[in-house]
Amino acid sequence: xxxxxxxxxxxxxxxxxxxxxxxxxxxxxxxxxxxxxxxxxxxxxxxxxxxxxxxxxxxxxxxxxxxxxxxxxxxxxxxxxxxxxxxxxxxxxxxxxxxxxxxxxxxxxxxxxxxxxxxxxxxxxxxxxxxxxxxxxxxxxxxxxxxxxxxxxxxxxxxxxxxxxxxxxxxxxxxxxxxxxxxxxxxxxxxxxxxxxxxxxxxxxxxxxxxxxxxxxxxxxxxxxxxxxxxxxxxxxxxxxxxxxxxxxxxx
Numbered sequence: 001x002x003x004x005x006x007x008x009x010x011x012x013x014x015x016x017x018x019x020x021x022x023x024x025x026x027x028x029x030x031x032x033x034x035x036x037x038x039x040x041x042x043x044x045x046x047x048x049x050x051x052x053x054x055x056x057x058x059x060x061x062x063x064x065x066x067x068x069x070x071x072x073x074x075x076x077x078x079x080x081x082x083x084x085x086x087x088x089x090x091x092x093x094x095x096x097x098x099x100x101x102x103x104x105x106x107x108x109x110x111x112x113x114x115x116x117x118x119x120x121x122x123x124x125x126x127x128x129x130x131x132x133x134x135x136x137x138x139x140x141x142x143x144x145x146x147x148x149x150x151x152x153x154x155x156x157x158x159x160x161x162x163x164x165x166x167x168x169x170x171x172x173x174x175x176x177x178x179x180x181x182x183x184x185x186x187x188x189x190x191x192x193x194x195x196x197x198x199x200x201x202x203x204x205x206x207x208x209x210x211x212x213x214x215x216x217x218x219x220x221x222x223x224x225x226x227x228x229x230x231x232x233x234x235x236x237x238x239x240x241x242x243x244x245x246x247x248x249x250x251x252x
Contacts, residue, residue: 023087029076029080033076036069043065043066046058046062108159113139115159116138116166116167116174119163119174120134120170122175125172134170138166141166148162148165163178163179164219164232208231214235217244218231218244231243
């Protein structure tokens with residue numbers, strides 16, 4: 001499987017600009033509050049000294065200055081509280097986003113597990129004992145394989161590709177139609193209920209070619225309600241826009 005466009009050991013992301021700005025503003029407000037309190041304490045000491053000396057005019061001026069400083073401190077503390085609430089809101093939003101991403105990833109993992117499990121069950125060449133071993137191997141891969149785990153975390157990464165990769169590695173015929181929760185594997189063919197009007201592929205087998213050095217390279221996917229029928233190159237895990245026997249020979 002092509003590696004998902006994701007670093008298996010991602011570095012911590014830089015804070016979002018709004019969060020970084022809020023944190024910087026909070027630090028500046030802390031410093032301003034400290035400076036204002038230092039001035040207020042000095043002004044208070046000077047006011048007490050003026051009162052003790054009986055200097056009424058100086059006492060009045062100092063008390064007015066102290067009142068202005070006190071209002072400034074209150075505004076600073078109010079802004080600090082505001083930024084603290086903003087940081088808390090952003091942290092809550094980030095937690096909700098992370099939880100949603102985790103739930104989405106879990107759902108994608110379940111979809112892949114269903115598709116591969118049903119592909120195992122629908123492969124006539126797989127017996128009961130082998131099937132149980134493959135199912136155990138499937139869940140180990142879905143949980144332990146870092147590349148698959150990274151692909152599952154990317155909402156834009158096609159689950160069809162993961163299903164084909166897993167089935168190919170386990171030696172079974174993939175049926176990505178099982179990704180569709182409405183697909184039963186019995187009544188659907190070529191994307192709609194089978195009515196006999198659609199032609200069967202030129203090869204009776206779902207794999208082509210049947211012989212030669214590339215035997216079984218191409219798999220015919222019959223389609224589902226959401227995924228159109230197509231041939232899939234199991235070597236490259238890509239969908240073809242035509243039948244494999246219509247592809248231009250290499251070197252031409």
